[in-house]
Amino acid sequence: MYTLIDGNKTASEIKREIAGEVSEIRKTGGKIPHLAAILVGNNPSSETYVSNKVKDCREVGFESTLIRFDDKISESLLVEKIRELNLNDTIDGFIVQLPLPSHISEETVIEAIDPDKDADGFHPVNIGKMVIGIPGFLPATPYGIVELIKRYGIEISGLNCVVIGRSNIVGRPVSILLSRKGMDATVTVVHSRTRNIHEIIRTADIIVAAIGSPNFVKSDMVKEGAVVIDVGTTRIASPASKSGWKLAGDVDFNNVAPKCSFITPVPGGVGPMTRVSLLKNTLWAAKGRNR
DSSP: OOEEOOHHHHHHHHHHHHHHHHHHHHHTTOOOOEEEEEEESOOHHHHHHHHHHHHHHHHHTOEEEEEEEOTTOOHHHHHHHHHHHHHOTTOSEEEEOSOOOTTSOHHHHHHHSOGGGBTTOOSHHHHHHHHHTOOOOOOHHHHHHHHHHHHTTOOOTTOEEEEEOOOTTTHHHHHHHHHSTTTOOEEEEEOTTOTTHHHHHTTOSEEEEOSOOTTOBOGGGSOTTEEEEEOOOEEEEOTTSTTSEEEEOSBOHHHHGGGEEEEOOSSSSHHHHHHHHHHHHHHHHHHHHHO
16 A cells, blocks of 8 residues: 655645744844745636645745746846845745747846745856755655655655756756755656666656656556655646646556555645755755844
């Protein structure tokens, strides 16, 4: 029988811990953590995600700011606003919600963010710190995945981990975090060009599926007792739901779960941990300023 890795429950526990720390900061007259978000356009997924971030901030006692622009904003004006936030001492961390309109370079935007306020952990400086093990902001989703593994007491040292997907947001950074000292997994990254991908995945003790392909991981690709972390969140048509769509993960959950020792659901697995990781990054930044 598998154990369901409940991201909602774990995120709630972490938020209570953060709220306790914020309460202590308030008692001592320290600076209350402040997380800001820039939202360009009205992508439905982004709207939902950012509104949840605002709610999270309220729950833990953070200050929050939401800055909206229409999808016609120029890249130069967006970068100018980012530089204003870089210089705003009241804000400890901020994010620019991705994806951005096609006329704006995500790379340019990410590099414009002050690495010391990079709550998403995407800036090349923070990625470099992560690679060599220097403390810094960690990419939010990989950070959340590692936290889930730790809090569920899943021992991965020396085990074979296969990460499906090589994005700079999830695949590459999580492969680094899982192989660092203290986690010590032996990590293989597979992707769309990998030969014999199914055979490689079948060797995994831990699978992290972050390829963005609904139900890609089938039962015959998973060995008995594997730990499966599903990062996929693709909207697919669902006439039975009120909205007309539902979220689908990268793993065929119903058929894969019976073979697993641990598995995350979609939704309610990795997603809530991504949001709480933003809070942890922002709290870390605020603590530095309070010191």
